[in-house]
Amino acid sequence: MKSYRYILDKSSRKFPCPVCLKKTFVKYIESETGEYIAGNFGKCDREANCNTYILPPLETRCCFVPAESIQEHKNSVLIIQEGSKFYFPKSLVFETLPNGCFIAEFILSSSADFKGLKWSETDFRYYDSTNKNLTFQGQENSVIQGKQNKALEPVYFPVSVFENTLKKYNQNTFIQNLLNTVCYPFSPEDVEQIISLYYLGTVTKGYRKGAVSFPYIDKNRNVHAIQVKQFDQSNQTTGTDKLDKVILNGLNQLNKQLPEWLTKYITYGKQEGFYNCLFGEHLLSKYKQNPVALVEAPKTAIYGTLYFGLPEDPENLLWLAVYNLSGLNFKRCKSLEGRNVLLFPDLSKTGKAFKDWSSKAKKLQNLVPNSKFSVSDLLERNATEEQRVKGYDLADFLIKQDWKHYRKETTKTKSNEYSGITNRIEKLRNKIKEDANRIEFLRAEISRMETAFIQAAKECKIEWYRPKQYYSKQMADIKEFIYWTE
Incomplete structure (x- = not known):
């Protein structure tokens, strides 16, 4: 395909x-x-x-194929890699470089003719018939000297523009829903911590006024993109945007000149992509011990944190998001080196989302050093057909339930509980000590009574079988007590 x-x-x-x-x-x-x-x-x-x-x-997606040499051969391109030869139709080779070339991904992944060929699934570009860049020098079988595209300098959101979103939460529909209108409203303290953790913001002007902003910040604190989400009163998404687009639209309506950073940012994003890191990636440096929960959308990551607890506890999950279903790739996940990662894909009608992420999880585990990727089948096992068709995510299930039932007990509560347990253990020790002394006394009493009984039997010339009927009721009770006590 x-x-x-x-x-x-x-x-x-x-x-x-x-x-x-x-x-x-x-x-x-x-x-x-x-x-x-x-x-x-x-x-x-x-x-x-x-x-x-x-x-x-x-435009066709093409992946990089490293090569020792690349040669033109009639209507084909010959690639030599580690001594092996591979022939590709020239129409499917879109750019040649000194150390390899970019070839249409579909031919690399679907043809059995290229078994053993090494190529990068994560290093890709898009081409059409007008921007092919093949340079052949000499005659047939000559080595191709490709011309490498100069990589663009990364362009990020200016700090001042980003910081301008961190205000007016009383106008933010998403935030106000969390505090007031969801089935089980969250405490203001928890919501404030979520805002502070993920730097959630508010769009205060334009056609997305009142929408929440989800910034994608990398480990070095660079803001790659700011996603904008509009929600209704039931916290269901009604619109999705990017902040740069909202700003662009507003400036165009006012006939104002675009700032230089915005022009560069859009140009860079169109070539290299906008969402090049995980939502919440900046938290990885601060919370180095927590296992990671990875979901599709930032909203789901927010709900996961609110329901299962903040990452201050190293045993709690650190909730991050990849942006969308196809956003799970090495480019974004390379920051998860050394982490245990649990994936929660959204539901889909045919289970495609779960299958895709399960397949990618295996590849990522081999690509990301010292990592472990596993996929939760919780939704797949419990969802109805209607929920599959609607594409429910974890947040859709959580929001209908009381978050208090999911939270771990606070340290204070645990401390009180441990103190109570300690007291109970001490009382139990004392009781066992008392019971042990009583048992020793009873053992001695039984031995004394048995000796007296044997002596009496001998004097009466009765054969000693110790039948039960010869025991007094007191001795039987004592025996029974010791049995159950031990």
């Missing part, structure tokens, strides 16, 4: 068709980020009456 940069949106969302104007137009999205692409690229669902289909540039 071919991997393209742009794919048709598979959600139920529709837009007005640019031709028939009916709200039946399915737009294209970026396959990596899930964001809608600019322009009227998409397909009208009214195939019989409209049949509008506007294709975007069909």
Whole structure:
């Protein structure tokens, strides 16, 4: 199956068709980020009456293949790797470099002809027929001298722009829902700690006013992207955006010049991607001992922390998010070196999400040093068909239940409990001591009575069998007491 940069949106969302104007137009999205692409690229669902289909540039995902030498051979490209030869159609080789080349991923992953070929699943780029970069020097079988693209300097959100979101939580629908409208509202102290941990913010202007912002901050405190989520009063998502897009839209409406950082940021993001780290990644440096829980969306990570406890306790899970289903990859997860990671994929109608993440977890465990990746099947085992179709995530299940039932007891409560247990143990020791002294006394009493009974039997010339009927009731009771006590 071919991997393209742009794919048709598979959600139920529709837009007005640019031709028939009916709200039946399915737009294209970026396959990596899930964001809608600019322009009227998409397909009208009214195939019989409209049949509008506007294709975007069909960019192909290509992965890097290291090579000792690369040669042109008629209509093919010969790659020599560790002494082995591999031939590829020239149409599927999109760029050549001094140390390798970029080849269409679908041919690398689907063909048995390239068994043993080494290639990188995490080092990829997108190409179309207009930006191929193949340079051949000399005649047939000559070594290719490729020209390497210069990597762009990383561009992050300016600190001042990021810090400007950290305010006006009284206008933040998501935060106010957590405090007031969810089935089991959370304490203000817990919500304040969540805001402080993850640097949750508020969009105060524009068409996303009142939305919550989820910043993606790496270990070095660089802000890669700020996702914007709009929620209704039941805390269900009604809109998804990026803060740079919200800012861009606002400046365009006011006919203001774009700041230099925004232009550079958008240019960089389009080539290298926006969400290049985990949501909550900055917490890994602070909480070095905690096992990690990895989910798709930041909202689910927030709920996980609120329900299962803050990471101050090293036994608690540290909840992080990858952005979306396809966001689970080495580029984001390389920061999880040395961690135990538990994955919680969302539900899907056919179980595709669970299967995809289970497959990727095995690969990541081999790629990320000293790590352990495992996938929870909790949702898969307990979900109804309706919940699968709706794509429920862990947060959808948790929010209907009282978070107090999930929290570990506080240190104070534990201290009181341990103190009580200690007291009970001490009392038990004293009782055992008392019982031990009493048992010794009873043993001596039994021995004395048995001796007297034997002597009496001998004097009466009665054969000694110690039948039960000769025991007095007192002796039987004593025997029974010792039996149950021991």
